[in-house]
Amino acid sequence: MIRSHFGLETNPFDPAITPLLPHQQAVFNVLQVHARQGGLCLVMGEPGTGKSVLKHALIAHDPKKIITPSVSRTLHTYSNTLQILCEALGLDTPGRDTHREKALIEAAWKLNHEAKLLVPILDDAHLMDLDCLRKLRLLFEDFPKNHCLLLVAQPGLLEKLRLRVNEDLRGRITYSTLLLPLTPDDLKDFIFRELDRVRLAHNTFTDDALALLLRSSEGILRRCRNLCVSSLLEAVRDRVKIIDLSQVNRVLLQPHWRAEHDLPTR
Numbered sequence: 001m002i003r004s005h006f007g008l009e010t011n012p013f014d015p016a017i018t019p020l021l022p023h024q025q026a027v028f029n030v031l032q033v034h035a036r037q038g039g040l041c042l043v044m045g046e047p048g049t050g051k052s053v054l055k056h057a058l059i060a061h062d063p064k065k066i067i068t069p070s071v072s073r074t075l076h077t078y079s080n081t082l083q084i085l086c087e088a089l090g091l092d093t094p095g096r097d098t099h100r101e102k103a104l105i106e107a108a109w110k111l112n113h114e115a116k117l118l119v120p121i122l123d124d125a126h127l128m129d130l131d132c133l134r135k136l137r138l139l140f141e142d143f144p145k146n147h148c149l150l151l152v153a154q155p156g157l158l159e160k161l162r163l164r165v166n167e168d169l170r171g172r173i174t175y176s177t178l179l180l181p182l183t184p185d186d187l188k189d190f191i192f193r194e195l196d197r198v199r200l201a202h203n204t205f206t207d208d209a210l211a212l213l214l215r216s217s218e219g220i221l222r223r224c225r226n227l228c229v230s231s232l233l234e235a236v237r238d239r240v241k242i243i244d245l246s247q248v249n250r251v252l253l254q255p256h257w258r259a260e261h262d263l264p265t266r
Helices: 002-006 022-034 051-061 078-088 097-113 130-140 156-161 164-170 184-197 207-217 221-238 245-252
Strands: 040-045 121-123 149-153 173-179
Touching: 002 221, 022 040, 022 051, 022 173, 040 051, 040 156, 051 121, 051 149, 078 097, 078 130, 097 130, 130 149, 130 164, 149 156, 156 164, 184 207, 184 221, 207 221, 207 245, 221 245
Parallel strands: 040 149, 040 173, 121 149
Antiparallel strands: none
């Protein structure tokens, strides 16, 4: 609908093809270096700050040289996590955990001999039971050192790792970073960059509409993207090419954008 109405070849604000923002690119570059040092790397941030975009960029970066099996279902047990890793590496390992562990270690050394880098990614790692994470850490001790276990999580994970009982895990962190909410100027640059990418004019959003977008996003990248896309859809409904306060306000009236005390009552 958006492409047809605005005469575009690609979708605006599409996270699958949106390039990394400068701060994300800086983290990405550091991760490529630390991934060769072994140990644990932590990428943390509140929901919507761009962790998933960074993860997908790493997965798609160089699949022939950097192998990035991803575990997104971190509420699974250790056994299921091993099975997910085996499936991601194309390993057929029926039987006990020891069989899967042996197969994973052999696969890691094979990748090492092929000069490939192994970077398993645990998404939403703050939901993972730390005993499971500890078992994975012990397993990776038998991997070649040019690998890295990347934990993508909310900041609460670091609070757990600061407990003395988890010092064995925290002591193996070689790199950690916190993705913070963006400033209004950064969000504005993001919006303009996306408009440039699909060849839409910067005045597609009026100054008032843009100011409301930035204020309502509260620095959260995902909110900004969703609000922009929803506003574009409202412009399609109104059959206009310029987005003003009326379109943005119509989106903000939807219940999930409104504070609880602003919701109507019976």
